[in-house]
Amino acid sequence: MAKILDRFMLFIYSLSIGAISIVAILLLSGVIPYDLTFDQEQVLFLSCIITAAVLLLMSIRFFYISIRRDRTTTNSIDQRTEYGDIQISVETIENLCLKAASRVRGVRDLKARIKVSQAGLDITIRAVVDGEESIPALTTEVQKQVHDFVEDTTGIPVSGVAVYIANVVQAPSFKSRVE
Structure with a gap:
């Protein structure tokens, strides 16, 4: 179940990063003009903070997954002898x-x-x-x-x-x- 959730989170993460990258490229290249009012700026600012927080949490999770030891690879029976x-x-x-x-x-x-x-x-x-x-x-x-x-x-x-x-x-x- 955890693997399915991690895969779904990775999919959403990849999709989000891709969409943000495309929008940033279009905004910075001037293809999409942007003139915002003060209310629109506040909503955009708040949504950017929430999106960044969610992406940060997902990044921490994926970082943890990448460095943890996989416990399923040691499928053996261990014995200790005098030697x-x-x-x-x-x-x-x-x-x-x-x-x-x-x-x-x-x-x-x-x-x-x-x-x-x-x-x-x-x-x-x-x-x-x-x-x-x-x-x-x-x-x-x-x-x-x-x-x-x-x-x-x-x-x-x-x-x-x-x-x-x-x-x-x-x-x-x-x-x-x-x-």
Whole structure:
């Protein structure tokens, strides 16, 4: 939501600066003559102060956006060991989950999602199964494989592995041709 508001503010800011620049160029070049009465001068002066204040506030906001650190780029899990710090990206852990789950026979089209909590990693595996084996036994095996593999490989505790079976693959039926 903040990004949409910032983009809208940037659009208005750019439009305002462009319009003010065009009017200033036309006034200073003499293309637009200007003879104002005292009342018109006061209204123009007040509107210029309000416009300048709004543009100043928007400039401060854009300056802040340009110098702040982006918090979304550090999408990793940090660990401290006796030898130093370790950072493992969430994408790496997702790939490890997919590698472990693909070792289980009967699962296909795997997708993994990782959530980091205080208790450890919450892993969700989405899979399509072939339907030739028991789904509870298959999902239990996937959970065990993923849990053990990720904990052994990364050293990060896994608090839970949820398996979502999205569908069952239909075996292709081949019709024999008789000639």
